[in-house]
Amino acid sequence: MAILEAKHIRKDYNTINVISDLSLEVQEGDFTVLVGPSGCGKSTLLRMIAGLEDITAGDLLIDGRRANDLHPRERGISMVFQSYALYPHMSVHDNIGFGLKLEGKTKQQITEAVREVADTLQLTEYLDRKPSQLSGGQRQRVAIGRAIVRKPRIILFDEPLSNLDAKLRVEMRMELMKFHRSHNITTIYVTHDQVEAITMADRIAVLEKGDIRQYDTPRILFDKPANPFVASFIGSPQMNLFGVSSATDHLVTTDENAEIRLPDASMALLSDAAVIGVRPEHLKLKTEAAGTGLNATVDLVENLGDESVIHLLAGDQRITARSHEPVECEIGQSVFLGFDTNRAHFFDDMKERLD
């Protein structure tokens, strides 16, 4: 059953419309990620779910009950903030126990609950410290401890890793995944980083301009992106997208004057295609033209050790290819980029996937 349901949610800040009509269902126990470019409304959506922001129109249901006007506590929701937002003047113990104290729990009840949480998060020996005396990872654990001590139904994260350096980010990511696996609390997690989204999520909602463009498992988002936006947002380096300007049986000319040869392509698909997408790793560099593909000139080769990223130009079209084998090519060299049409993605002129 869906633990949380957003129905036709709208959000205006005074006269500015940020989210116009958004619907979303979150399943119990899932790790759901909201991902999208900066400014697309992820935080706004999360804050409406949290109860920090009014919902202009639409319904928010938690366990089937309308929650629009409930306080975060009545919603059974807690949140881990980007800055962790620990109370700097309180000890770790008091940070975690603050909510319980406000609830009127006795000292002993609070101490017991805090100890239990601290145990699972390996914070026991730090309970007397102030947040300023903790490392970044420990602070994150305190923030999580504060969020789970009252046993919420749903826990929200707003870009909790974006302030950390690359190495710590990977560590924290793994800790969060372990935490989710062991506690199984329904989680909604906001990030602008698609790698984070793909590695952590059970389901991902890709947002653009206040709208959900696709809501699926990471696998499906990657293999069958519903539209060019999702196609280019998920995956790194980005998928190559070719806008079709004219097409004959065997040749597609793109908006940027690249020419794609299609000797034996499935014409039924292609006849409607307005955009063709090919991931960099699905482009094969060949010295001779053979099969489906296009001619291009090598512009730059990035050698990343175990793989190479090759930047090419075809007409005015910039293309990226990726190869796990060492490639021998020189800048300025003409090559043929072959690909398998089964692995290519086709979208119609309404930006919908053709399958």
Next chain:
Amino acid sequence: MISTSHVWLRRSAKPMAIAAIPAVLFILLFIFYAGWTIWTSFTDLSLLGRKSINPSFVGFDNYIRLITRDGFLQSVWTTTVFTFFSAIVGQCGIGLLLAIIMKSSRFRLKSFVEFAILFGWLAPDVVAAFMWNAFASSDGMINVIILQPLGFESVNLLNEYAIEVVIISNIWKGTAWSYLLFSAALDTVSREVIEAAYMDGANALQRLRHVLLPLLRAQIATNLLFVTIWTYAFFSLIYALTGGGPGRETEVLSIYMYKQAFDVGKLGYGSAVAIAMMLIVGGLSIFYVRQNKDQTR
């Protein structure tokens, strides 16, 4: 070895020496003046008469008189009441409250309120006194516009409620400073921390008490220090408004000292009052600074 801790003074000995001359002169002036006041407080120097030329040393007589006679202690009480209500509760408290409210207010309301607050601050004391006089006297605005139409007899608020009027007018006059200071301080408080407290279930009062006030403790202590010092020695507005009256109801220490020194003419006794004032304010300052240190320890 060259010390690097005072890089801003290095290799500039000559210009520094020249620039230091006026500073040294002023320091001497301060020392001379303080010394003169202290010396005077041990004499019976007067404004007029024989004792103005030939004062004699009277030891601690002036200081003993501070304690044994009513006037001084009564003024200490008046000043303390005045300072507590107008500076600590009024300026500091209202300033903080307004800063918190205005932080989340619409731009237009905020500009309007800020203009109103700053107006009181920028008005010269004498002008402010004139305005409050026009408000509170028996044919003033409050009587004419509010009390009389409601059928009350007109009262001279400056007579009946002198200390209250003086306190309110000083709140009106001085809240801007605290408001500005706390507005700036609030900008340093992380919005997410306050939101976290909200998520934890803290209501507005609990957020204020358990989160905001502890976070602002250093700034509040500093501001209390400022406004207490200023208010404890405050003179012009009260003097222009009530002259210390009616009777001695609003005779704060500065007015008491002024009257003793220049109306009565006892400069020696007036100096002793000034020194005593200084000691009181100094004691309060140490108290606040200690508070501040405990926090940042």
